[in-house]
Amino acid sequence: MNLRLSVSALAAAICVAGPAQAAIENINFNGFLTVGATVSDSDVPYFNGNITDDVGFEQDSRVGLQISADINPKIGVTAQLLGRARDQDYDAVFDWGFVSYMASDAVTIRGGKLKFPTYLISDYFEVGYAYPWIRPPQEVYFSNPLTTLSGVDLLLRAPIGNADLLVQPYIGTSRGQQTLVPQFAQEVNQAAGDAFGLAAPGEIDFVNFEAENLVGINTSLTWSAVSVRAGALQTDVKAKDIGVIDADEAKFWSVGATLDWQNVVGYTEYFEREIDGLANLGFPNQKGWYATLGYRMGKFLPHITYAKLEDNDNPDDPCGTLGGNPVPCGEPLEQDSITLGMRYELGSGAALKFEAQQMNTENGRGLFTGYEISPNGNVKTDPDEVLIYSIAVDVVF
């Protein structure tokens, strides 16, 4: 297990560095861990291909380790290592890390690899213990394939009446991977004269992309029981895998609110994204929303979520040309789902969760990213209705 190696190497590095860096005080080690199992009633893989009709542990299981240290009262460093079961057996990656300078109570500047503040819980997306669901609603959280940003942000804080205001502008670059809808990718590949070199049928295609000139802002206003946030970003996307060499402009905005009043827990968010040009093929215009309502009863938190992913006026074909052939625009994914969940507190710092999710795909695809060739040679279309059951234990330490 590489994680253990990396962690001990890191610990060794810190120990070696220790005496020389006597100025460092308050080194904190913290961690989080999720062990989760999933099973669906469809043989067509869901999401990144990790949920199928065989009981699997790949989708949700992960472990993270955070190290933070104060260089002095104003300057600190924080970094997180993350190992996910779906990334080759928990190979740990340096998920994010930054150095922060607290100029005053109101102003902090951070630089490095930052977690992308796209949504309410994007900052701690990997820390299952910190939210009610096993998986945050994918119809919304799936829509921004950027999870981290290399750059700089500002955390500007101010009290306004009984509320705390946070304004967080950021600038930088990012890169990542997006899964292609495979049936659609095959069609487009044929239309473009096999220009993309796609994976074999049944395999999942990932498009690597780069986001440059990324600028955005995240704002939130937090009262004791209610919090609202809004954010917007703009970036230039390049994706050489699908021939997007000249950057295409992408715009994204989202709003959301949370409620935690007495025993009532609520979350709701809405987003829209728009991508011009050839990049639209991999990232079609989408919009989506969800709402979650829960009621805390002692250690139990039963909750229900409705989520919907839709077309956001995607442009008419073609969206560009490749090798002289017109390339169609992307195909927006459409689905909705209802999730019934239960969170149970296992003492302090641990939670057990169950979920049953009923998904309906509009055009037989939704977020199902795999497909199979049936014995007669036809591509099996995705099912219209799928049930997914999940169980997970989340721990922080």
Place this chain on the structure above:
Amino acid sequence: MNIVIRNLFRLSLAAVLLAGASLANAEQVVVVHPDNPMTTIPAKDLGRIYLGKARSFPEGGRVNPINQESGSEARNSFYQKYTGLSDARVKSHWSKLMFSGKGNPPTEVAGDAAVKREVASDPSAIGYIDESSVDDSVKPVTVTR
């Protein structure tokens, strides 16, 4: 002889009741470093400090909150009183801040003696201990509504 035993029994019963009553009445006291000029702190500010929403004393100056041990009765009743949150919800709150790199929870120590040591050694510290543990090493402050 019988009378002596009966009286002893009554005495011990009274002692048990008294001990029980004093436990139930055990008052938590908020303490700061003796050099800290502060004499009162609003309950709302205290709650904000222990949730990481405020990083300074109401009058200014960096604050270093000291917590009792996780799961201890002292800590649970302190958070319940000043933030209205249960232990699990406090833990969840700090998980969000900590794992997004936006703040670390207060230093945690076990017992009143350890809290006093921390507070006595740091002019920016604040802590909470049982009334009976207060001595010259720390200064009690009044929590105002």
